[in-house]
Every structure is written in C-alpha cells, then in structure tokens.
Amino acid sequence: MDYLIxxxxxxxxxxxxALSLNLIVGYTGLLSITQAAFYGIGAYxxxxxLTSFGMNFFLSIIVGMIITGVVSLAxxxxxxxxxxxxxxxxxxxxxxxxxxxxxNWQSLTRGPLGIPGISKPSLFGLDFGENxxxxxxxxxxxxxxxxxxxxxxxxxxGRVLKAIREDEKAIEVFGYNTLFFKxxxxxxxxxxxxxxxxxxxxxxxxxxxTSFALSESIFILAIIILGGLANNKGVVLGVVCLVILPEALxxxxxxxxxxxxxxxxxxxxxxxxxxxxxxxGLLGEYKL
Amino acid sequence: xxxxxxIIIVIVVLIGLIFIITKNKxxxxxxIIKIGVAVDLSGYAANWGEGEVKAVQLALDQYxxxxxxxVELIIENTKGNDVGTVSAVKKxxxxxxxxxxxxxxxxxxxxxxxxxxxxxxxxxISPSAAIETLKNKExxxxxxxxxxxxxxxxxxxxxxxxxxxxxxLAIVNDQDPFDIEITDSLKKNIEANGKISVVSREMFPVGxxxxxxxxxxxxxxxxxxxxxxxTDTSTMGPFMKQLKEQNVNIKVYTTPDAENTDNITKFPNxxxxxxxxxxxxxxxxxxxxxxxxxxxxxxxxxSQGPSFVNAYNAATMLFxxxxxxxxxxxxxxxxxxxVNVPGVGSKDLSFSPQGQLQDVTFIMKTITNNQxxxxx
Numbered sequence: 001m002d003y004l005i006x007x008x009x010x011x012x013x014x015x016x017x018a019l020s021l022n023l024i025v026g027y028t029g030l031l032s033i034t035q036a037a038f039y040g041i042g043a044y045x046x047x048x049x050l051t052s053f054g055m056n057f058f059l060s061i062i063v064g065m066i067i068t069g070v071v072s073l074a075x076x077x078x079x080x081x082x083x084x085x086x087x088x089x090x091x092x093x094x095x096x097x098x099x100x101x102x103x104n105w106q107s108l109t110r111g112p113l114g115i116p117g118i119s120k121p122s123l124f125g126l127d128f129g130e131n132x133x134x135x136x137x138x139x140x141x142x143x144x145x146x147x148x149x150x151x152x153x154x155x156x157x158g159r160v161l162k163a164i165r166e167d168e169k170a171i172e173v174f175g176y177n178t179l180f181f182k183x184x185x186x187x188x189x190x191x192x193x194x195x196x197x198x199x200x201x202x203x204x205x206x207x208x209x210t211s212f213a214l215s216e217s218i219f220i221l222a223i224i225i226l227g228g229l230a231n232n233k234g235v236v237l238g239v240v241c242l243v244i245l246p247e248a249l250x251x252x253x254x255x256x257x258x259x260x261x262x263x264x265x266x267x268x269x270x271x272x273x274x275x276x277x278x279x280x281g282l283l284g285e286y287k288l
Numbered sequence: 289x290x291x292x293x294x295i296i297i298v299i300v301v302l303i304g305l306i307f308i309i310t311k312n313k314x315x316x317x318x319x320i321i322k323i324g325v326a327v328d329l330s331g332y333a334a335n336w337g338e339g340e341v342k343a344v345q346l347a348l349d350q351y352x353x354x355x356x357x358x359v360e361l362i363i364e365n366t367k368g369n370d371v372g373t374v375s376a377v378k379k380x381x382x383x384x385x386x387x388x389x390x391x392x393x394x395x396x397x398x399x400x401x402x403x404x405x406x407x408x409x410x411x412x413i414s415p416s417a418a419i420e421t422l423k424n425k426e427x428x429x430x431x432x433x434x435x436x437x438x439x440x441x442x443x444x445x446x447x448x449x450x451x452x453x454x455x456x457l458a459i460v461n462d463q464d465p466f467d468i469e470i471t472d473s474l475k476k477n478i479e480a481n482g483k484i485s486v487v488s489r490e491m492f493p494v495g496x497x498x499x500x501x502x503x504x505x506x507x508x509x510x511x512x513x514x515x516x517x518x519t520d521t522s523t524m525g526p527f528m529k530q531l532k533e534q535n536v537n538i539k540v541y542t543t544p545d546a547e548n549t550d551n552i553t554k555f556p557n558x559x560x561x562x563x564x565x566x567x568x569x570x571x572x573x574x575x576x577x578x579x580x581x582x583x584x585x586x587x588x589x590x591s592q593g594p595s596f597v598n599a600y601n602a603a604t605m606l607f608x609x610x611x612x613x614x615x616x617x618x619x620x621x622x623x624x625x626x627v628n629v630p631g632v633g634s635k636d637l638s639f640s641p642q643g644q645l646q647d648v649t650f651i652m653k654t655i656t657n658n659q660x661x662x663x664x
Contacts, residue, residue: 116399204370261330
C-alpha cells in the first residue's frame, strides 16, 4: 500500500507543478522552460529553513513563495523583452543559471552534496510523518492549486491571458497592459511551483541540484503537452500517465538483462504514439 | 472523442492499479528468499549499475547451492536520481517483499532511499556509495557499503607522488559529491604532508567533455603532475586525449575508476601512462578467476564497470549471512555487522562500525599498451 501512496504523492506534487506551468504556457502562450528552477528554489528554501533554522514547514512554504515570487518577477521582466522562441531560449538559460547556483553556492546549498535530513511537516501537534497523512496534505495543496488555477482562468484576468496567447498585439490595441498580465501570471506560476518544491523536499527528505536540472523542466513541459495545454483536467491526466507509466513498466516481465533499456524504449514509444495520434494532447484546447 | 479517451485512460489506469494492488496483496512466499538489486541502469552511472548486476548474479551462482532456500533476484532501475531510488526501494520493499537490497549505485542518489530502508528495517548494501560523503550516517543502521575507504587510497597516491619527487600538483575534478570529497581529502592530506604544493584546482559540472580551457589553465601553472577525478567514466577519455593533443606531458594520477575496460576500448592508447591507486586484489587469483567467470557467462567483451568487484563482495557478504540462517531485516543487519568472509582480494571482508568495508590495502598501477599493470 505504501508504494501506491508513494505514487499518489508523486502524482500530487507533479500535478501542482504541471498546473503551475499550464498557467504560463497553456493559458498565456509563454513557452517557459524554467519551471524546475522555481520548483528548486521552493525545495531549497524549505530544506534550508527546516534544517538550519528549525522553521515550521508551513511557514517555510510562505517564505519560499515570497523568494520565488521576487526572483520570478525579476527574471520575468527580463524575459518579457523576448518573444516566442527567444523567450523559450531565455527561460532555458535561466534554468541553467539557477541550477549552477544550487551547484556552486556551497555555503548555502552544500553544492552537489545536497541537503539531507529534511523533516516531515507538523502543525499544532499534528504530525505529517506517516505517508498516508502526507498524501492527504499533498491532495489538499493539489486541490487548492487546481481550484485556484480554475478560478484564475475562468476570471476576466484569465480571459485576458488567453487573449494574449491568441494575439498579443490585438489585446494591446484595447488598452491592456500585457506586461502586467504576463508578469503576474509568471510570478503566480513560479510561486505555485515553489509549493511543489517544498512538498518534494519534505517528502524525499533530501535535495540536491540534480532534481532541478533542465531535464526536469522538459519533463514538466512534456506532461502538459501530453495532457493538453490550457486544460487543467488534461494536465492532471498527463501527470497520471507520465508518473504511472514508468512505474507500471516496472511490472512488465522483461528479461532482467535488458529490462531497464526495454522499459525506456517502451516509455519513449508510447509517448511518440501519443503525440502522433493526439498532437494537441489528451484533452488539449491549444496547440503550441 | 474526449469521452472515449477518458474511458480508455481510466480503464488502463484501473488495470494498472488492480495489478499493483493484487501483487501487493499477494502473501509473502516464505519458501523463496527475495533479494532486491536497486542500481542505476540508465543515466550517467548505467555503466556502474550494469557491472553491479552482473557481479551479483555471479555471486549468486556461487552461493545458490549453499543457501537452504532458493534465492530470487529482483532487479530495479534507480535511474540515478532521488525519485527513481525512492520508487525502486519502495517497490522492492512494499510490493516484492525483499529481505535485503543490494544497491543503490553511487552516493548522490541513495540518500532518498536510506530513510525508507531504515524505517522498514531492511538492510541495504551499496557497492559504490562513499560513506564519507554521507551526513548523519549514524542514523542509518541498516545501510552498508563495500566501496573502499578513502584514507588508504589517498595515502598510496601521496606516497607515490613523494617517491616520484613531485613538488607541484594540479587538481581537476567534477562536481560529483564523491569526487569533491576525495579531492578535498587528497588536498588536505597533501597540505598536511607539506612536501607537495597544490598549484591549481579546477572544478566543472559532471559530464563536461571539453577540457581545452582547463588544460590551458593547468599548463600555465606549470605543475609536475595532475590529479583528475571524474564520475562520468566517459569523460576521462576526452581529458586524456586532449591532454596529449596539447602536449602536456606530465604525470596523471587518478583513482581506481581508471581500470575500466570501456574506456580502453573507446580511447585506445589515450590512457597509457596514467597512474592510479587500486586495491591490492588487482593481482589476486580470486580477482582473475572472477573476471574469467564474467567472460565465460557474459562473453569476452563483457563490461565490468568500476564497482564490479565491490558489488561481488557486497553480494558475497549478504549471501554468507543468508547461508548462516539470517532471514529478517534485523537478523540480516546484525549478521552483516559480524560477518567475516573471504572475498575477492581480501580474506576478511568485514564492515566497520560505520558500515564501511574495512582493511583494504592499495597498490599503484598504470596502463601500458591498454593493459592494467602493477607498478612494482
């Protein structure tokens, strides 16, 4: 049962991450490949605050969100100078910078040695150390993020985001300050990603830079493309598929000598087939 | 269309979950001893993990008739990251009900798996995790490693540098935790020794293959030797090749990772002259016999990976305690703390109180005409 709970926790954490990126890529059309950086900032904030300062986990989430929000506003402002592919490349570069900071700022992050011994959350005497209770916490956060995301996208603010995605110039003609909208959603997405980072750090109990490399950003992007851009249900479906699939493949009886390779080939093949037959994703409303 | 997709996905997910739950509910088969092998079979350390799996299988071949019950190996890929390690360890413990785990590969990825094994009381023996890099090791009483302790290795290297009258040394290493730890330790010991000065130290991210700038910087400091430590074994070849291309003819020191048949095959002659410390089993008949068995089972070109012997010794120690009747997690852990068994290169494989393989002596070796040769 614990293994299933583990998979469910991963689904919850990745759902938060994917929903956060969907706000930026799916609803606003900003092809950002930097979500792992914000995820990492949240994770490191929690790891450092819990292990070095003994701060409460929930307080560390708030601090992590503030730090991530400030950083994302700064980088979002820089990235706002770019359009389309250049925006993607810029965000790509930002992920590499943050990764390098995690790796090299050894006095703060312990560099490649990582930070072990991160404690599980507790609140008013309630301990979230048991995995089942931690899962409930993750579900609460995931649902909160899901409904926040739905609220944002169904609001007039969300409609402006979609309009920016469809034709930024046109919406500017109507007097909308698109920079404000883009920066705001970029910061909101980043802050939500930092929540996922905090949960990840506390769950795995150890963080090191390899968990927040560029490949992680690409994985999150793959989730939302597979699930369906600009569709929150689709995104959660994408998470379920991409988290469960490699785990389910552990149960396929390949010969042990080639099992790992065969699982990877099968995983890749399934993704290719999905993209061939559903290029807009499983439930997508928008195609990049 | 959307409804159809929903239905298909829900059915697939349900089948998957039912399958996992059914496996989960399957009562433990106590007639078979299940041993998990959780190693990296993809990513940077795949070369290590593949060698580790072969070594464990070879050890099992030796022991299967000596243990009173059949032993089944369940092999899982840890993918070289925290999430992969946690998933593999959880699956092995929760679904497969293994009695012990050999793995994981390396040091960086195991830290997510250790608390789980500790909580569930399942012993883990890693063939390639450096205990020295681990913070709070005392909290993890179920964790062991057959990777070599660093002190003896470092002293052997420094002794050779002193014998060769090296006065100026450059250090190059990647940003892998183990590599940082061992180079830090080497630097500290060299400085304490006082005869050699470290003229430069260059660090780079794991996986870098273009060393031309680094080599130019090394050259400008005029060292008499360079010590290199990299984790991704495929980066060692480019370094050696580029060193020769830039006419830097100085002694190159490294660690046992140099003894890697894959590198020799991919970069013939590039490694000639490299100097490295290696556990003294290099010339041991038990080592040669093991390599012969590897070739006979997996073919002449079978790759060993750098932790092949360590994995064989890890499996030997585990199977020895199973032979002695230990079955539960606590019994296995306690027996591992006491075990003393002949292994490859050592007549007395045993663990220190920190769970690290102890009493390993090192010799200096080099590569000549693509052959690993002991320096007398």
